[in-house]
Amino acid sequence: MKTLKLYELLEERIPSALSCPWDNDGLSVLPYKDHESKRILISLDVRGSVIGYAEKNGFDTVITHHPLIFAKLSELNGSTVPSEKAVRLVRAGIAAMSFHTRYDAVDGGVSDILCETLGLSPDGKFGEGDCARLCTSDAVTFDAFAKNVKGVFGPAHFFCEKAGDSVRRVAVCGGSAGDFTDEALALGADTFVCGEMRYHSAIDAADAGLSIVCVGHYESEAPALGRLCKTVSEISGAYTEIYGVSQYVV
Numbered sequence: 300m301k302t303l304k305l306y307e308l309l310e311e312r313i314p315s316a317l318s319c320p321w322d323n324d325g326l327s328v329l330p331y332k333d334h335e336s337k338r339i340l341i342s343l344d345v346r347g348s349v350i351g352y353a354e355k356n357g358f359d360t361v362i363t364h365h366p367l368i369f370a371k372l373s374e375l376n377g378s379t380v381p382s383e384k385a386v387r388l389v390r391a392g393i394a395a396m397s398f399h400t401r402y403d404a405v406d407g408g409v410s411d412i413l414c415e416t417l418g419l420s421p422d423g424k425f426g427e428g429d430c431a432r433l434c435t436s437d438a439v440t441f442d443a444f445a446k447n448v449k450g451v452f453g454p455a456h457f458f459c460e461k462a463g464d465s466v467r468r469v470a471v472c473g474g475s476a477g478d479f480t481d482e483a484l485a486l487g488a489d490t491f492v493c494g495e496m497r498y499h500s501a502i503d504a505a506d507a508g509l510s511i512v513c514v515g516h517y518e519s520e521a522p523a524l525g526r527l528c529k530t531v532s533e534i535s536g537a538y539t540e541i542y543g544v545s546q547y548v549v
Contacts, residue, residue, distance in 0.1 A: 300535045302326075302334040302360060302394045308534045309362075309398065313408070317401035319428050324366045324399035328388045336360040336394065336535055341528045342542040343520055345384055345395055349542050354391050358540075361388070362531055364409070364520055366397040402523065403430035409473040409523040416451060416522045417492060419469060425486055426479045431472035433486060439466050441490065441510055448492060448512055456495070456515025460505035466490045470509075473519040480504040480511075494519030 306326045318324055340358040342349045345367040353361055367388075368381050377383040388395055403409045410432045414421045423433035436444070444466040449457050469490045470476075470483035476493035477500035483491050484507055491509055494516040501511040524541050532539040 300336055300537065302329060302336045302396075303332070305336045305360075305531075305535050306396055309396075309531070312530060312534070313398045313401050313405050315401060317404040317428055319400040319430075322366070322400045323369055323371070324397040324401065326394070326396045327367045328385055328393070328395040330389050330392045330394060334359070334392070334394050337537050339531055339535060339537050339539045340542050341524055341531065341539060343517060343524060345388075345397075347384065350384060350387055350391070350393070352542055353393055359392060360394045360396070360537075362527070363395070363397045364399060364402060364523070364527070366399055367395050398527070400428055400430060402527065403473055404428045407526065409520050410471055412523045412526055413473050413492070413519055414471050417448065417469075417471065419471065421471070423486070425470070425482050426472060426476070431470060431476065431479050431483070433483075433488065434469045434471060436466050436469050436490075440464055441466050444490065445512055448514060452514040452518045456513070456518060458495075458501070458511075458513040460501045460511040462505040462508050462510040463489060466510070473523070474516055477501075480507075480509055484509050 338358045339360045340353050342363050344365045345363050372382055375382055377386045414432055414434055419434035421432035421434050425431050441461050441464055445459050468488045470488040472493045474494045477496040492512045495513050496511055504511050528539050528541050
């Protein structure tokens, strides 16, 4: 499938209208107009190791959650890390596209899959672009809830701040969520599960009555790569593989 056609079809499923205004996701590298996507690698980020794996194994397209280029490039001479990666991709004939905040917000995207992984069913949306979710949990102690979440996502980047003894109304958001704590509180949440949050934002939220559970930025978003891989495979008919994820695949 032509890469431009693939991006067009994915855009219909995960529309750019859902992206936050500051975001820069989309088709960031297209080596040439008639480029084709026959072997597609799915990853959370365009790391150097991802490009190396794509080069070594004959992948012609890399699709990620996080954009390769966040800030606009003023040059393409390899003097910055994003520029060097973009040059490397073009030289290798590898296209790169990403679906970031729009994939957070879309139904069945990052935050919904994070809810599924937690065993929760969302019944509301909030946050910039409606990228966060609200869920009602079975009544449980915070300690039991946090222990269960840690067991699912592992201890590597786990962090929590306890505000109260019980969990009932849970806010959920993949990635960074420090800007959404006030809104979560206003909507009646007692606990917020996210990827990461600044330390002082977390303790301020806890002192205001909102317990915080951070599972790790990567850990919170990696579950959605399985769904993205399945979508890309169905649309393109191409060989599609997830890079670097041995668990959290839904």
